[in-house]
Amino acid sequence: MDFVSAASTVCRACGLCCDGTLFTAVPLTAEDRTGVFVGATRLTQPCRHLEGRCCQVYGQRPLACRRFDCNLLHALRDGEVTTDGALDIVLEAQRRVDEAVVKAGLGGRAQLVAAAANPACAPAVTYLQVHFTRLLGPGARPEPR
Ligand code: SF4
Ligand code: SF4
16 A cells, blocks of 8 residues: 555544644635635644545645654655554543543543543543654644745
């Protein structure tokens, strides 16, 4: 399987960068603020364009979405993890996030960023930082470069 197909398979099982787990918002550039994003400066998460774990505006998604590759996709591109291995990491991340939501009494995944210091969230936050945002930290998605 080539990288694009493998990444598509993994992302369709994941959605963590769109459902509020990793980021609270997507910054919109002037170029983005047309069409479905007209008038907005940022796209709050969970994204209203996410259905299940798939983006419904994929062809028109903002620059910050197009430019974002998490650590897991970097590892997949570099051959450090197989597609099946990446899917296992996604499943484990989903499990830890759901567990943190219950144990910390959060209203949903979108509260995880704000509750990152809660010890009940530590297994999920540590795992997310290692496999998804090691270089970024929680909060808003990085400005597109
Ligand atoms: S966090 Fe990574 S693997 Fe998950 S949907 Fe986003 S880019 Fe894809
Ligand atoms: S526009 Fe699409 S890729 Fe960007 S955050 Fe929303 S669902 Fe995710």
